Amino acid sequence: xxxxxxxxxxxxxxxxxxxxxxxxxxxxxxxxxxxxxxxxxxxxxxxxxxxxxxxxxxxxxxxxxxxxxxxxxxxxxxxxxxxxxxxxxxxxxxxxxxxxxx
Amino acid sequence: xxxxxxxxxxxxxxxxxxxxxxxxxxxxxxxxxxxxxxxxxxxxxxxxxxxxxxxxxxxxxxxxxxxxxxxxxxxxxxxxxxxxxxxxxxxxxxxxxxxxxxxxxxxxxxxxxxxxxxxxxxxxxxxxxxxxxxxxxxxxxxxxxxxxxxxxxxxxxxxxxxxxxxxxxxxxxxxxxxxxxxxxxxxxxxxxxxxxxxxxxxxxxxxxxxxxxxxxxxxxxxxxxxxxxxxxxxxxxxxxxxxxxxxxxxxxxxxxxxxxxxxxxxxxxxxxxxxxxxxxxxxxxxxxxxxxxxxxxxxxxxxxxxxxxxxxxxxxxxxxxxxxxxxxxxxxxxxxxxxxxxxxxxxxxxxxxxxxxxxxxxxxxxxxxxxxxxxxxxxxxxxxxxxxxxxxxxxxxxxxxxxxxx
Numbered sequence: 001x002x003x004x005x006x007x008x009x010x011x012x013x014x015x016x017x018x019x020x021x022x023x024x025x026x027x028x029x030x031x032x033x034x035x036x037x038x039x040x041x042x043x044x045x046x047x048x049x050x051x052x053x054x055x056x057x058x059x060x061x062x063x064x065x066x067x068x069x070x071x072x073x074x075x076x077x078x079x080x081x082x083x084x085x086x087x088x089x090x091x092x093x094x095x096x097x098x099x100x101x102x
Numbered sequence: 103x104x105x106x107x108x109x110x111x112x113x114x115x116x117x118x119x120x121x122x123x124x125x126x127x128x129x130x131x132x133x134x135x136x137x138x139x140x141x142x143x144x145x146x147x148x149x150x151x152x153x154x155x156x157x158x159x160x161x162x163x164x165x166x167x168x169x170x171x172x173x174x175x176x177x178x179x180x181x182x183x184x185x186x187x188x189x190x191x192x193x194x195x196x197x198x199x200x201x202x203x204x205x206x207x208x209x210x211x212x213x214x215x216x217x218x219x220x221x222x223x224x225x226x227x228x229x230x231x232x233x234x235x236x237x238x239x240x241x242x243x244x245x246x247x248x249x250x251x252x253x254x255x256x257x258x259x260x261x262x263x264x265x266x267x268x269x270x271x272x273x274x275x276x277x278x279x280x281x282x283x284x285x286x287x288x289x290x291x292x293x294x295x296x297x298x299x300x301x302x303x304x305x306x307x308x309x310x311x312x313x314x315x316x317x318x319x320x321x322x323x324x325x326x327x328x329x330x331x332x333x334x335x336x337x338x339x340x341x342x343x344x345x346x347x348x349x350x351x352x353x354x355x356x357x358x359x360x361x362x363x364x365x366x367x368x369x370x371x372x373x374x375x376x377x378x379x380x381x382x383x384x385x386x387x388x389x390x391x392x393x394x395x396x397x398x399x400x401x402x403x404x405x406x407x408x409x410x411x412x413x414x415x416x417x418x419x420x421x422x423x424x425x426x427x428x429x430x431x432x433x434x435x436x437x438x439x440x441x442x443x444x445x446x447x448x449x450x451x452x453x454x455x456x457x458x459x460x461x462x463x464x465x466x467x468x469x470x471x472x473x474x475x476x477x478x479x480x481x482x483x484x485x486x487x488x489x490x491x492x493x494x495x496x497x498x499x500x501x502x503x504x505x506x507x508x
């Protein structure tokens with residue numbers, strides 16, 4: 001499990017907001033937790049995977065993609081806020097993510 | 103009664119320009135787009151020239167393609183989508199007013215352009231960039247079209263096949279509108295080396311603009327070009343219902359396979375002749391009605407000889423009064439895009455009553471004695487025109503275009 005500090009959520013939030021602002025060519029000021037990734041900013045599902053790769057590298061995470069996939073089926077992500085919440089859970093629980101549903 | 107198929111939009115991106123107007127102006131002026139290769143270091147290639155699309159294209163594409171989507175496309179795909187966007191704009195279509203389940207995309211695509219010249223590829227984008235079907239898929243995605251969307255590969259005849267198939271979709275009542283065309287670029291080390299090993303390319307690097315010389319005595323192979331061509335085919339009924347400008351009509355097509363050789367055309371142009379005959383029959387026209395032929399005219403020894411023989415075989419004495427020209431003398435051979443680009447040029451010839459020339463025809467081959475519109479364009483009324491495309495593998499296509507008479 002990765003060490004979660006007070007700064008972690010801010011760090012993740014900054015990375016996610018900057019990622020979407022850059023990839024979707026939108027002003028970062030127009031992004032908020034309720035922004036729908038596909039409907040509002042023309043994002044795509046691949047972005048989620050790309051962010052996972054970014055965080056896997058940044059926090060040296062031990063998590064398999066299929067674990068995230070199984071979790072995401074039960075907890076679909078639509079907004080930026082939901083995506084940040086899920087990234088935090090991934091960072092915190094890594095391969096034990098599915099145990100949260102047990 | 104079969105639906106009449108009309109053309110309500112079109113566009114070209116080629117070495118002679120990034121929009122329809124510039125291309126036409128340069129084609130009529132008989133300019134060459136062939137220059138030394140800049141897309142990669144060609145110093146080790148025997149052929150070091152090609153008809154490249156201007157680097158300014160990337161700026162133009164940003165007007166139509168978002169950064170995210172653009173990064174998932176190859177340069178060729180961006181060319182195709184940009185070309186299609188401007189063709190759709192020209193047609194004045196609002197897809198919100200159309201039944202999207204009856205709007206389709208059919209493209210001729212030989213390769214997606216995911217070659218060694220492709221820059222900034224990520225592992226995640228590799229698959230998207232390699233998918234030849236992505237070219238039609240991106241266009242379909244752009245407009246949320248829900249009719250069939252697919253690509254066809256018949257080598258250098260690919261986008262002519264796309265035109266024929268699109269025409270058939272509308273004629274048979276399956277679609278109201280089909281975006282047809284193609285895009286291609288094989289200007290990379292491997293493909294040029296490959297074609298050089300087949301002795302298919304011109305090796306006259308200096309001066310580059312003189313290298314592509316179809317029907318000349320001293321022709322020594324084709325020059326690779328790149329680009330995209332798109333036509334918006336629409337049922338006459340649909341076009342009239344929205345008061346669209348109709349530029350011409352597709353009157354028919356002919357497809358054939360030679361079943362002969364993976365590279366060489368069938369001896370004496372027998373297969374080429376069969377294709378033109380089929381197209382004429384399909385269009386229900388008399389041979390006397392044909393005013394112009396936009397030839398495949400590659401500048402190779404065999405193609406130009408056999409295409410000339412085929413035209414004579416089909417038209418007999420009439421062949422001598424039908425002007426024939428090769429756009430490849432100016433824009434090189436754009437491979438999978440050739441049929442569509444040359445189709446657009448043929449439509450513009452009908453629309454503007456101007457025939458574009460075969461440039462570099464300074465030393466005519468005495469065996470090739472048709473009217474090839476040497477070096478200078480010509481004003482001439484055109485009611486019916488053929489556009490020929492013949493591909494490696496014996497894939498042949500002829501499209502018949504006709505002035506729209508209402």
